[in-house]
Amino acid sequence: MAIVPWTVVTTPHDGVNIKLVKWTGFSDSDTGQPFNVAAYTDKTVQIEGTLGTGVTIQGSLDPDATAYETLNDPQGNALSAVTTAKIENILEHVYLMRPIVGTGVAGVTVWLLLASMR
Numbered sequence: 001m002a003i004v005p006w007t008v009v010t011t012p013h014d015g016v017n018i019k020l021v022k023w024t025g026f027s028d029s030d031t032g033q034p035f036n037v038a039a040y041t042d043k044t045v046q047i048e049g050t051l052g053t054g055v056t057i058q059g060s061l062d063p064d065a066t067a068y069e070t071l072n073d074p075q076g077n078a079l080s081a082v083t084t085a086k087i088e089n090i091l092e093h094v095y096l097m098r099p100i101v102g103t104g105v106a107g108v109t110v111w112l113l114l115a116s117m118r
Contacts, residue, residue, distance in 0.1 A: 001029045006112075019114040026101045026108040028052070034065050034096040040114035043090040043097065047082055048111075052104025054081030059094030068098065 009020040019040065023032040026049075037043055037059075047055050057079040058068040070080045073088040081102065090097070099110040 001031070002027065003033050004030050005033045006035050017116050021112040021114065022109060023099055023112075024109040026099075026105050026110075028101070028103040028105060030101050030105075032099040032110060034060070034098045035112065036095065037097045037112075037114055038093075038095045040116045041093070042113075042115040044087060044113045045079070045090060045099075046085075046087045046111040046113075047099075047108070048085045049108035050104070050106035051083045051085070051101075051108060052106070053102030054083045055102070055105075055108060055110065056080045056082070056100050057090065057110075058098050058100060059090075059092055060096045061094055063095055065096055068096075071097070 004023050007022050009022050021035050057071045059071045060068045070078050072091045074091050
């Protein structure tokens with residue numbers, strides 16, 4: 001039940017409009033450190049690894065990070081207990097985002113691509 005830190009990944013396309021974030025090294029019931037996504041209108045998540053009972057993508061409008069809710073893809077499907085590798089856009093615009101994992105996970109990596117047309 002650790003907090004897994006995020007890493008900003010440097011790419012040739014970095015700038016104020018693009019950011020790539022990665023969480024890796026999850027163990028059972030870990031939570032990803034929240035990342036501030038408020039400045040980015042487009043958010044896409046990729047989930048990889050042995051996902052066990054699943055990975056859930058959560059967001060919050062609370063800058064104090066005390067209350068989180070499950071986020072959805074653009075079709076309205078909850079990104080909750082995801083058990084197969086996938087790439088999905090995020091429907092909601094939130095202040096903070098984080099992944100959380102269930103049990104039976106191995107080699108889980110969660111990528112987050114952020115883009116904005118500022």
